[in-house]
Amino acid sequence: MPRRICCVLLLGLLSVQSAHAVDGIGIELGGGESTAMARMTTRWNWDKTWPVGSNWTASAFWELGLGYWKGNWSGGNSLAELGVTPVFRLNANDSPFFVEAGIGAHFMSRDHIDPHRVFGSHFNFGDHLGFGRRLGERYELSYRFQHLSNGNTAKPNDAINFHQIRFGFNY
Numbered sequence: 001m002p003r004r005i006c007c008v009l010l011l012g013l014l015s016v017q018s019a020h021a022v023d024g025i026g027i028e029l030g031g032g033e034s035t036a037m038a039r040m041t042t043r044w045n046w047d048k049t050w051p052v053g054s055n056w057t058a059s060a061f062w063e064l065g066l067g068y069w070k071g072n073w074s075g076g077n078s079l080a081e082l083g084v085t086p087v088f089r090l091n092a093n094d095s096p097f098f099v100e101a102g103i104g105a106h107f108m109s110r111d112h113i114d115p116h117r118v119f120g121s122h123f124n125f126g127d128h129l130g131f132g133r134r135l136g137e138r139y140e141l142s143y144r145f146q147h148l149s150n151g152n153t154a155k156p157n158d159a160i161n162f163h164q165i166r167f168g169f170n171y
Contacts, residue, residue: 023061023171030164035113037162039067052090060088063102071114079110083126096134103127106148120154140168
């Protein structure tokens with residue numbers, strides 16, 4: 001079933017045209033703490049850059065993602081999550097490499113992924129740090145470390161960390 005969901009999401013994201021103001025799409029695959037995850041994202045650029053010193057430029061975009069998590073143990077639960085994150089990116093001038101950071105809101109279909117990892121709420125915060133490389137004008141490949149928790153707004157607060165590989169396509 002998860003493979004079908006991912007295929008349907010991918011086809012839907014690929015059919016979105018830049019005329020609808022979407023600037024890019026992405027696929028994230030990763031795992032951590034006995035949980036595998038896959039996420040499809042869409043991106044809207046802020047169309048603004050800021051100089052940072054003489055050799056760097058900062059930019060930002062909104063990222064909307066729909067994800068699926070699966071516990072990697074016998075009888076492991078699964079859940080769906082929807083997140084929105086403003087992402088800030090730092091680029092070295094005339095270089096294909098970048099670093100980025102973001103913090104956003106995530107709504108999860110369950111408040112737990114296993115009996116020993118209970119998030120305490122369906123609403124959580126997700127922050128990430130990442131680095132990557134643009135591959136020409138349209139593609140990019142990056143690594144992200146993501147941390148999700150409820151920010152101590154509910155008990156318990158069993159956070160989870162993911163290591164992710166992200167492939168992006170820019171319109």
